[in-house]
Amino acid sequence: MDWLREHPEVKTIRIAAADLNGVARGKRVPARFAEKVLTEGTKFPYSVLNLDIWGEDIEDSPLVFESGDPDGVLLPTERGFLPMPWLDAPTALLPLWMFHPDGRPYDGDPRQALAQVVARYDAAGLVPVVATELEFYLIDDSGRTLRVPPSPRSGKRRTGGEVLSLRALDAFDQFFTSLYDACESMDILADTAISEAGPGQFEINLMHQADPLKAADDTWLFKMLVKGVARQYGFAASFMAKPYNMWPGNGMHMHFSVLTKAGKNIFDNGGDAGTDQLRHAVGGCLRAMPGSTLLFAPHENSYDRLVPNAHAPTGIGWAYENRTAAIRIPSSGPKARRIEHRVAGGDVNPYLTVAAILGAALNGIEEKLEPTPAFQGNAYDQKLDQLPGTWQEAIEAFASCPDIKSIFPAHLIENYLMTKRQELHYMAELSDEETVELYLDTV
Structure with a gap:
């Protein structure tokens, strides 16, 4: 009080x-x-x-x-x-x-599911350190066709994407100033903002923190906040996986490392390759990836993002410093050695996504799983096993995945499957325009 x-x-x-x-x-x-x-x-x-x-x-x-x-x-x-x-x-x-x-x-509460995974780490004497990166579009949805909103500064609309453009950021400077002020007041650890490849598309990174529950809370609250502040300025903000067919989708990349209770990064071997435990964590994430896809791509529109050559992974593989990979090991100082999981869209439930990734990684560490060899080059040109390509395939993979059963309570799995099967059935009745209208604000 x-x-x-x-x-x-x-x-x-x-x-x-x-x-x-x-x-x-x-x-x-x-x-x-x-x-x-x-x-x-x-x-x-x-x-x-x-x-x-x-x-x-x-x-x-x-x-x-x-x-x-x-x-x-x-x-x-x-x-x-x-x-x-x-x-x-x-x-x-x-x-x-x-x-x-x-x-x-x-057991049907997604935050409780993440708490159970965190408790497993605690029992093993380990502390996950988690950060998320969220992409979103600013959208004028006042007409029949979605388009970039006019800049509050100039009143002009920018029609193309501008990667890492200060001009694109400055066009919405008032919005971002309000957003960062609001993050400060809500104790959401928002870090760098950049412009992305789509028109009106931006990404904001949330800071690493040794509390996965707070990291997921911050992500959930941040999505709510971005949408609310955008409406104050007369436009929408959307984390929908693919609001525009011709432009890249929105992802939610998750970075994580794992520390001992004494603060040592178990992925750090003093060099670029990382430790056996890093490889084992990657192995766990790769093994669970087909069954986890329904959590990383939970909606019909999610699968429009997961297509080749669209800045989103389709193959189940890993690589060092390679943004075409589903799992990337970023270049960094050894003490910051970490895993970046790049499959999830912006439309996910962050509690379930963080739980799925951390749970799969811990399974890999505990079972000493060896991943497939790291690849080099363009992931889309590799002969990799593929993620489920449709919503239906992802639902069935989730239902039969042993890793999912080891990470999540049976009650949550049953509820989630019933939810997604019902949505799959009724989404078939919607037009493309009705689909966009449904997902634009809700996810």
Whole structure:
């Protein structure tokens, strides 16, 4: 309550948790009732964390009619109250996660799934250090055709992509200034911003931190924040995997290293190659990659991004300092030796993505898995095993993957499969325009 006492201007709060698609589900509460939420939590039906992308119940889910649609208990995460700078009225957000009434974590909560993976690392005496890089488009969606919004500075629209262009960044300087101020107020560790290859496409890196839960929280909150600030300026921000057919899609690359409790990077052998444990972590990630694709590409539109020669990986392979690879070992000082996982789109649930990657890496370390040899050159020209090429193929790979079963609770796997099969069925009824309208803001 100290934060609210320091901010008496805040009259309402939002309490919210992430569902399986990463969509924030929650309530609006008058600030004077906040102490009750802090001490007692609140209740949502378990089914609320298992809605489809339209926000509809999953048909025939045992969480709904079969069980009477019972409530779980949502308690505040360690994050506490955060300002919501994109709203006109002073408002605070209180992030939540779900438990059973007897205090057990609810296995269908994606944040709880990540907490279980982190607990495995802790039991092994290890600490994952995680950072994410998020690409997004700024889009004028006021007409029938998506296009680049006019610059708040000049009023002009830029029609092409400009990689690492200061001019492109400066055209939206007011937006980025507001965004970074908001990140500071929300304790989101936003670092470098660059312009990307698509018109109105940008990337912002979030800082490395030795707390995967906070890294995933920051990523989830950052997506919410970017969308909200963009609307303040009269345009949309979208993390949709492929909003434009002719331009590159949006990715969410994840960098990670693993430390001992004493702070030693277990991937660092003092040279460029890295340790056996680095290779084993890569081996685990590669083995789990087909089954994990549904988490890295969770929507129909996701597969428009995962095509050859489109700045997104399609082959299951790894390489040193090679951005065509699904897994890249970046050049760095030995102490910063790390793995970059490049498969996920911007449309993912960050809790599930971070859990899948860290869980697969730990499986590889524990089993001492040897990866296929690192390749050189263009990944698209290599004879590599391929990621699932369609949403349907990814659903079936997820359902049968032993690594997925070792990383995630069976209850979450069942719920996620029911969700994606329902979405696959109903997405077939939508036109291309309706598909874009659905995904533009929701993911």
